[in-house]
Amino acid sequence: xxxxxxxxxxxxxxxxxxxxxxxxxxxxxxxxxxxxxxxxxxxxxxxxxxxxxxxxxxxxxxxxxxxxxxxxxxxxxxxxxxxxxxxxxxxxxxxxxxxxxxxxxxxxxxxxxxxxxxxxxxxxxxxxxxxxxxxxxxxxxxxxxxxxxxxxxxxxxxxxxxxxxxxxxxxxxxxxxxxxxxxxxxxxxxxxxxxxxxxxxxxxxxxxxxxxxxxxxxxxxxxxxxxxxxxxxxxxxxxxxxxxxxxxxxxxxxxxxxxxxxxxxxxxxxxxxxxxxxxxxxxxxxxxxxxxxxxxxxxxxxxxxxxxxxxxxxxxxxxxxxxxxxxxxxxxxxxxxxxxxxxxxxxxxxxxxxxxxxxxxxxxxxxxxxxxxxxxxxxxxxxxxxxxxxxxxxxxxxxxxxxxxxxxxxxxxxxxxxxxxxxxxxxxxxxxxxxxxxxxxxxxxxxxxxxxxxxxxxxxxxxxxxxxxxxx
Amino acid sequence: xxxxxxxxxxxxxxxxxxxxxxxxxxxxxxxxxxxxxxxxxxxxxxxxxxxxxxxxxxxxxxxxxxxxxxxxxxxxxxxxxxxxxxxxxxxxxxxxxxxxxxxxxxxxxxxxxxxxxxxxxxxxxxxxxxxxxxxxxxxxxxxxxxxxxxxxxxxxxxxxxxxxxxxxxxxxxxxxxxxxxxxxxxxxxxxxxxxxxxxxxxxxxxxxxxxxxxxxxxxxxxxxxxxxxxxxxxxxxxxxxxxxxxxxxxxxxxxxxxxxxxxxxxxxxxxxxxxxxxxxxxxxxxxxxxxxxxxxxxxxxxxxxxxxxxxxxxxxxxxxxxxxxxxxxxxxxxxxxxxxxxxxxxxxxxxxxxxxxxxxxxxxxxxxxxxxxxxxxxxxxxxxxxxxxxxxxxxxxxxxxxxxxxxxxxxxxxxxxxxxxxxxxxxxxxxxxxxxxxxxxxxxxxxxxxxxxxxxxxxxxxxxxxxxxxxxxxxxxx
Numbered sequence: 012x013x014x015x016x017x018x019x020x021x022x023x024x025x026x027x028x029x030x031x032x033x034x035x036x037x038x039x040x041x042x043x044x045x046x047x048x049x050x051x052x053x054x055x056x057x058x059x060x061x062x063x064x065x066x067x068x069x070x071x072x073x074x075x076x077x078x079x080x081x082x083x084x085x086x087x088x089x090x091x092x093x094x095x096x097x098x099x100x101x102x103x104x105x106x107x108x109x110x111x112x113x114x115x116x117x118x119x120x121x122x123x124x125x126x127x128x129x130x131x132x133x134x135x136x137x138x139x140x141x142x143x144x145x146x147x148x149x150x151x152x153x154x155x156x157x158x159x160x161x162x163x164x165x166x167x168x169x170x171x172x173x174x175x176x177x178x179x180x181x182x183x184x185x186x187x188x189x190x191x192x193x194x195x196x197x198x199x200x201x202x203x204x205x206x207x208x209x210x211x212x213x214x215x216x217x218x219x220x221x222x223x224x225x226x227x228x229x230x231x232x233x234x235x236x237x238x239x240x241x242x243x244x245x246x247x248x249x250x251x252x253x254x255x256x257x258x259x260x261x262x263x264x265x266x267x268x269x270x271x272x273x274x275x276x277x278x279x280x281x282x283x284x285x286x287x288x289x290x291x292x293x294x295x296x297x298x299x300x301x302x303x304x305x306x307x308x309x310x311x312x313x314x315x316x317x318x319x320x321x322x323x324x325x326x327x328x329x330x331x332x333x334x335x336x337x338x339x340x341x342x343x344x345x346x347x348x349x350x351x352x353x354x355x356x357x358x359x360x361x362x363x364x365x366x367x368x369x370x371x372x373x374x375x376x377x378x379x380x381x382x383x384x385x386x387x388x389x390x391x392x393x394x395x396x397x398x399x400x401x402x403x404x405x406x407x408x409x410x411x412x413x414x415x416x417x418x419x420x421x422x423x424x425x426x427x428x429x430x431x432x433x434x435x436x437x438x439x440x441x442x443x444x445x446x447x448x449x450x451x452x453x454x455x456x457x458x459x460x461x462x463x464x465x466x467x468x469x470x471x472x473x474x475x476x477x478x479x480x481x482x483x
Numbered sequence: 484x485x486x487x488x489x490x491x492x493x494x495x496x497x498x499x500x501x502x503x504x505x506x507x508x509x510x511x512x513x514x515x516x517x518x519x520x521x522x523x524x525x526x527x528x529x530x531x532x533x534x535x536x537x538x539x540x541x542x543x544x545x546x547x548x549x550x551x552x553x554x555x556x557x558x559x560x561x562x563x564x565x566x567x568x569x570x571x572x573x574x575x576x577x578x579x580x581x582x583x584x585x586x587x588x589x590x591x592x593x594x595x596x597x598x599x600x601x602x603x604x605x606x607x608x609x610x611x612x613x614x615x616x617x618x619x620x621x622x623x624x625x626x627x628x629x630x631x632x633x634x635x636x637x638x639x640x641x642x643x644x645x646x647x648x649x650x651x652x653x654x655x656x657x658x659x660x661x662x663x664x665x666x667x668x669x670x671x672x673x674x675x676x677x678x679x680x681x682x683x684x685x686x687x688x689x690x691x692x693x694x695x696x697x698x699x700x701x702x703x704x705x706x707x708x709x710x711x712x713x714x715x716x717x718x719x720x721x722x723x724x725x726x727x728x729x730x731x732x733x734x735x736x737x738x739x740x741x742x743x744x745x746x747x748x749x750x751x752x753x754x755x756x757x758x759x760x761x762x763x764x765x766x767x768x769x770x771x772x773x774x775x776x777x778x779x780x781x782x783x784x785x786x787x788x789x790x791x792x793x794x795x796x797x798x799x800x801x802x803x804x805x806x807x808x809x810x811x812x813x814x815x816x817x818x819x820x821x822x823x824x825x826x827x828x829x830x831x832x833x834x835x836x837x838x839x840x841x842x843x844x845x846x847x848x849x850x851x852x853x854x855x856x857x858x859x860x861x862x863x864x865x866x867x868x869x870x871x872x873x874x875x876x877x878x879x880x881x882x883x884x885x886x887x888x889x890x891x892x893x894x895x896x897x898x899x900x901x902x903x904x905x906x907x908x909x910x911x912x913x914x915x916x917x918x919x920x921x922x923x924x925x926x927x928x929x930x931x932x933x934x935x936x937x938x939x940x941x942x943x944x945x946x947x948x949x950x951x952x953x954x955x956x957x958x959x960x961x
Contacts, residue, residue, distance in 0.1 A: 050580055054800045056573070056681040057560040057582060059714050089796050091843070095816050100799030147816065149804065278843035280852055283685035283793055285715050 014207040014242050016234065017215050018173055019165035021202040022180060023158050024190040025134070026069045032133050032157035033060035033103060040196060044139070044150040052155035054098030059284050062087075066157040067110065067288055069189045070131045071298045073159050074111030076183040076305060077126050081295050085110040085130075087282035092275045095149050096136040104132035104160075106279045110288065116183075118175040125164040132158050159189070165204065165215065170231045177201055177227060182306045185331050194225050201230060206251065207241045216241070217251040221265055223258045233258040236265055309334055317347035326355055333369045339376035344384045353383060357397060361404045373407030382410040395419040395467050422468045428461075432477045435460045446482055454478070485695065486551060486702045489645055493540055493550045500540060500550030503645075504533035504594050507552045511596065511643045514961050518619050520628075520637040522557045523565050524597040536592040548591040548706050554644035556635050557598040558605055559690065560679035561585055564595075568681050569613035570603045572807045572827030582679020583714070584648060584690055584707040591706060596644050599634030603829045604798065605655055605683045607631050608901055609892045612831045617888060620663060621959035622927055626885040627892070629662030631655040635693045636663035640959045646694040646703050652683050653786050654880075654905025656691035657917035661880035661930020664919045664959060666947070667693045668700035671937045672912030673718030675704075676711030682797040684790035685716075687909040697916055697947035701725035704940065720938045728945035734768030736946060739873030743779040744904055749882050756921030756929040757879045763950060764877070772873045778861045779907060785858035786906035787899055788842045788851050795839030801827060834895060859910050866911045870936050875946050879904050880917040880930030904932065914940045916947045919956055926957070 031038050034051035051058045074081040088106035114126035134156040139148045161180065167173045181192035181199055192199040201224050206216035221237060224230045236258075241251050255274075256265040290298075304312075306328045313324035328334045333354070340350050358379070362368060382403070386396040391414050399413045414420050422428070435457060436443055446453040461474045492498045508526050515521055529552065536550035555561060558568045560578035562585070567573045581589065589595075602612040610633025611617035618633040620626040621641040628637045632649030636659035639647050649656040651669035660667025669691040680690055690707065692700040705726070710719040740761055745754055765771050803809035803823025810822035828836070842851035869876060882901055891897050908915040913934055920931040935943035 053805060055578070055580075055806070056568075056576070056800065057566075057578065057580075057679040059678055059716075061713065062715060091796050091799060091840075093799065093802060093817075093820050095802070095804045095820075098800060098805060100802055101796050276845050278796070278840060278845075278848075280792055280796070280843050280848075283716070284682075 012242075012246060013210045014238065014245070015168060015210045015212070016238050017165050017206050017208060017218075018167035018234065019204045020161070020163045020167070020173065020176065021204070022161040022177070023200040023202075024073070024161065024184055024192065025198040026066050026157040026159060027188060027190060028063055028065040028069060028157050030063055030065075031155035032063050032066045032131070033155050035061070036155065038156055040198070042152060044148070045152060048151045048154070052098070053151050054100075060103060060282075062285055062288070063157065066131055067290070068298055069157075070110045070129060070159050071290070071295065072187045072302060073129050073161070073184060073189045074114065075299055075302050076187040076189065077111075077114040077116055077129070077161070077180070079111035079114030079126060079129055081111050081290070081298070082108070083290055083292065083295070084108060084287060086287040087131075087285045088279045089282050091278045094135070095147065096138050096151075096154075098136070098151060098154055102133060102135065103282055103285070105130035107281070108287070116176055116179055118172045118179070120172070122166075122172065124166045124172070124176050127162045127164055129159050129161050132160060134158050165206075170234050173203065173230060173234065174227050177230060179306075182329070182331070186303055186306050188303065194227075197225070200224075203230065203234060205234060205237050205241075207238060207245070216245075217253050219251065219253070219265075220255045221258055222255060222268065225260065229258060229260050232260075232263050233265055236263060240265070306331075306334075313347075317341070317351075319347060319351055323351050323355060327351065330369065336369045336376050336379075340380040340383075343377050344380035346383050346387060349383045349387060350380065353379065353400070357400055361400075365404075372404060374403040378403060378410055385410055385414065389421055389470070390414070391419045391421055392467070392471055395421075398467070418466050418468045420468050421470045422465065423470050423473065428465060428469065428473055429477055431461055431464045432474070432481050435464065435478075436481055443482065454482075457482075484645075486646060486699045489551060490547065494545055496540075500533040500536040500594065501530060503550065504529050504552045504596070507596055507642070507644055510641070514641050515643060517624050517961070518621055518637050518641055518643075519616050520599055520618055520634040520641065520643055521554065521597045522567055522569060522600050522613075522615050522634070525564060525595055528564070529594050529596050532592070532594040536594060539592045546591045547702070548588055548593040550592065550594060551645050552594040552596050553588070553703070554596050554599045554635060554638040554647040555585065556601055556632050556647070556649045558601060558650055558681045558683075559584065559648055560681065561595065561598065564598065566598065566681065567615070568604045569601045569615055570827065570829065570832070571614045572801050573681075574614065574808065576807055578679070580679065582690075583676035583711045585679065587709075588706050593706075599632070599638050599647060599649075601634055602631035602655075603832050604681070604794070605631040605650055605652055606794065606831050606835050607892070608654065608658055608898055610634060610659065611888060611892045612829055614829060619888070620885045621961055622664060622885065623925070625887055626927070627662065627888055629659035629881070629885060631659070632667075632691075632693060633659045633663075636660050636665055636667065639663070639665045639693050639695060641961055646692065646699055648703075648707070649691050649693050650680055650683075651689055651691045651909065652687045652790060653902050653909050656693055657905050657915060657930070657932055658881050658902070660693050661917045661919070661928065662885040664928030664956065665693055665695060666697050666700055666916065666918045666951070667691060668697070668704060668916045668940065668944070669908060669914060670704060670708065670940055671718070671721070671914045672909070673716055674708050674721045674914070674938065674940070676709070676714040676717045678711055678713035682793075684793040685797060686793060687786075687790055689909070696951055697918060697944045698726055698729050700916065701729065701940065701944040718938070722938075725940050725944055728941045729948045731945055733946050733949050736875060736942070737770045737772050737873040738764050738946075739772045739774035739869055739876040741774045741776045741779075741869070741876060741878060743776050744878040748900070748903075749879060750884070750923075752921075752923040753879050753882065753884065753929050756923075757877070757931045760920040760931050760950060761877055763953070764946075767949070774869045774872055774876060776862070776865050776869065776907065778858055778865055779903065781858045782862065782907045782910060783899055783903050785855040785862075786902065786910055787838065788855035789859065789910070791835045791839030792842045792852050793839070795836045795843065798828075798832065798836055803827070831895075862907055863911045866907075866913060874936070875943055876934040878932050878934065880932045881905070884923045884925070884927040884929055908932075908934055913937055914943060916940075916943045918947050918951055918954075920950070920954065922957060
């Protein structure tokens with residue numbers, strides 16, 4: 012039988028706050044074990060959580076980035092379970108009253124994916140297993156790192172929709188400054204709930220929850236595997252079990268972690284140590300006003316106002332830093348098309364060759380804007396501009412200075428150039444003869460000689476005109 | 484002796500802080516083997532505290548608490564001093580920080596004599612569930628002190644400290660104060676920071692004061708109240724000056740007497756003594772108002788559901804992984820957690836954890852926890868309407884006086900029902916004070932409670948003080 016997959020996502024994203032969500036420990040990635048731990052986040056008796064309001068603000072921003080309603084009233088609950096990486100043996104989360112609800116994102120094919128909710132919660136620590144010694148050790152650095160969980164409705168019907176959604180979420184969270192969305196580092200983690208049903212059916216099947224998906228590719232492979240696995244079960248007359256499955260990227264398969272029967276009863280109840288979070292309409296508005304331009308808005312601006320082709324606009328917005336760089340450059344020199352071309356071709360080539368990102372380069376958007384202006388004003392030639400960009404990349408420096416130091420400034424003195432042209436014609440009598448007898452190819456050689464003598468500052472058009480004139 | 488009087492003596496150098504501290508340490512040495520009110524006595528550090536205090540006094544910088552020797556309940560974290568919650572689980576736990584209340588008092592060079600005994604994790608009304616043995620009542624050492632702050636109450640009653648810090652989740656300051664013939668104040672929820680108070684039931688717990696008089700409870704509350712950024716549930720509404728109305732005319736106040744508190748189950752001698760107190764205020768000129776708290780009959784159930792649910796969660800952190808007792812038995816971490824908890828907790832604590840988890844299970848949550856929160860809302864509303872009719876409500880503190888050790892502590896239902904007169908105050912977050920209003924035929928103290936509007940401790944302290952000034956309190960004879 013042919014089956015239709017039905018999928019919903021749960022996405023955990025680490026918030027870019029300076030400190031943890033319920034204490035003042037630094038919120039960072041990496042570092043030695045248990046170096047960012049205090050009595051609060053390690054659950055010492057007598058300690059109480061201290062809500063980081065930056066986390067609330069960022070969660071609200073995530074809501075605005077996904078067209079959610081940001082609620083005036085939200086509240087924390089406790090999710091109770093024992094595990095050695097959870098020092099209090101409960102996770103503080105938002106269960107009944109999440110901060111954001113009812114959002115949506117449009118994915119490929121123009122389809123709307125509904126977002127049920129976004130809530131704030133704390134991350135757990137990590138266990139480090141030492142198989143040699145046969146012991147496990149707890150690292151609490153990640154305990155209390157602020158997370159949001161974005162929960163969608165089961166609206167996905169294809170891998171492409173899922174991947175597009177995940178890409179868009181990652182980009183929007185980055186743009187909003189909410190999360191750096193590095194899936195491979197785990198700062199954004201995607202769980203896929205997936206069931207299948209016969210094509211044409213409207214009744215959902217039993218779902219499995221897929222975990223440990225560290226890239227878009229892994230998401231695609233895991234879903235594909237799972238569709239096949241569930242199809243095979245149904246085709247053989249079996250029933251799919253509701254369970255959590257872990258994806259293994261080395262094997263490209265999923266393995267059962269725990270079934271519904273083994274699932275915890277989390278005994279949720281309202282967190283008595285934190286009063287409900289009340290955000291006034293004014294505060295909600297001011298958070299909304301502080302939202303940076305989202306990628307989809309930038310796309311519209313680039314294509315409609317700047318007249319960039321859709322493909323170019325998409326390439327620029329795909330990295331916020333790259334797009335910011337572009338915006339800063341065009342703010343100085345509104346030559347949208349030329350700057351876009353230079354960045355998408357020459358700059359991208361530099362970055363690819365060197366494995367760097369735009370934030371690493373030695374020149375500023377202003378330098379780039381200036382360079383494009385110098386080129387379009389005829390101060391330097393197009394070829395000289397490329398050479399200047401290379402020097403800017405390698406050593407840094409202002410394009411004006413580089414042009415002057417290297418003699419790239421276009422020389423518009425016709426009399427000096429005329430002397431050189433005369434000299435070249437005089438010294439290359441054979442070639443001149445050859446040209447006059449119809450060999451057009453020789454013109455290039457003669458031009459080369461002129462430029463060689465005149466230097467990179469020579470005005471190529473002027474040289475060409477003069478040479479043409481003299482060769483008549 | 485009154486704290487204000489001790490202050491005066493210290494300031495006038497009629498006694499030195501070291502001498503005063505030594506007196507109490509001598510008392511502890513002599514008497515506490517019979518009472519068992521302290522788990523940890525800090526003899527050496529108390530003398531050090533006192534020397535430091537004396538220096539402050541000598542340099543003319545003494546403040547309200549400089550050199551006053553107090554006891555601290557063993558669920559309040561004290562930097563570098565064992566804080567056990569009277570549990571095997573935390574037998575050797577030494578906190579790396581002070582509770583906010585301790586920080587405040589230490590800044591004023593108070594002297595800490597030691598940590599007082601209690602029911603394990605403050606769960607109980609007898610102070611007999613302590614891992615370190617039960618506390619005995621200074622009025623009759625064959626009887627209980629009440630609980631859970633039994634050690635705190637006994638330490639005050641037996642002159643083993645000048646005043647005591649306790650904690651009150653469902654009556655744990657007021658009921659032992661009543662059993663031990665002293666005064667116990669439970670402040671408004673949020674008036675005192677809970678930072679450093681090892682949580683039993685977070686939405687009900689408040690640190691309170693036990694002392695020889697209402698005025699003394701206010702005196703000490705002045706040193707510990709106030710908003711604390713470390714406790715998000717602490718409030719900015721408290722104004723301090725808790726003794727400012729002491730001695731003022733209270734005769735124009737209206738005193739509410741709720742009929743539900745004088746029904747079946749109340750011992751006749753207690754009823755008589757408490758109604759005599761009502762009569763006292765009436766003669767004083769106060770208007771006595773009949774009020775009603777219809778939801779009282781559900782209060783004990785609601786209290787045990789909410790407090791046990793929160794406790795089950797709060798006590799989950801004691802898993803043998805990070806601190807506290809760790810069982811060496813078992814194969815994996817699940818065994819480690821199970822066995823540590825099995826060995827570390829006593830029966831009453833286990834009972835509450837099971838009760839609480841049961842109430843929170845999906846499928847039971849609505850019937851138990853959710854309904855309990857509805858009762859909570861209902862009680863708050865009923866109190867709000869009561870305080871439209873009166874300024875202070877007067878009730879018995881407990882349905883009995885101190886009973887014999889072993890008489891009823893092993894009957895959980897009977898024990899729970901005995902909390903009926905105290906729990907509504909915690910559920911509604913109100914302040915209340917208990918003082919002695921008489922003695923039964925065995926000479927045991929009878930307690931009455933005055934309940935006030937939220938953040939209006941001043942009034943109940945003043946009303947209580949008025950009664951105490953005309954009441955002949957009998958000291959425990961040891």
